[in-house]
Amino acid sequence: MEIVMAFVIGILFMSATYLMLSKSLLRIIVGTGLLSHGAHLLILTMGGLKRGTVPLLDEKASAYTDPIPQALILTAIVISFGVTAFFLVLAYRAYQELGTDNMERLRGTEGND
Template identity: 85%
Template structure:
């Protein structure tokens, strides 16, 4: 199962890198979202994909470590806030400048 997760994480990182290198601001935001999802899966996979019970007192048996899940939950909340901020920033920039192209926002006309 770890091999499949490693392939999925690699595809997410590859897609996120491709999107973040584009000139469209909206694609950059989607790329950062995909990158954060890839990082969440990476943390979960590195914590180990095991089956087991919750670590409760008085219970016997194999336990799963709750620390990676707590870290991912915190990271999801933070990435949601950052994505919401990026979307508001992109909307405001589009309203002010009339474009979401990074080259035009800088003032470069490019080859268009």
């Protein structure tokens, strides 16, 4: 299962890098979202994809799942949601003011297209 997750994480990172290198501001925002999802899956995979019971000290379970990577990912999901919402509001406001989402035009320089 870790091999499949490694391929999924690689595809997410590849897609995020491609989108973040584009000129459209909306594609850059989607790319940062994909990059954060890839990082979440990477943390989860590095924590181990084993099956087990709930991590309680009372039970005498032979295997249990580690709650630390899950807690870290939950916190990271909340933070990335807030950052993505901020980016979307910022992009909307920039589009209202300037009428474009092209990064070259937002910088004030015209690229040779």
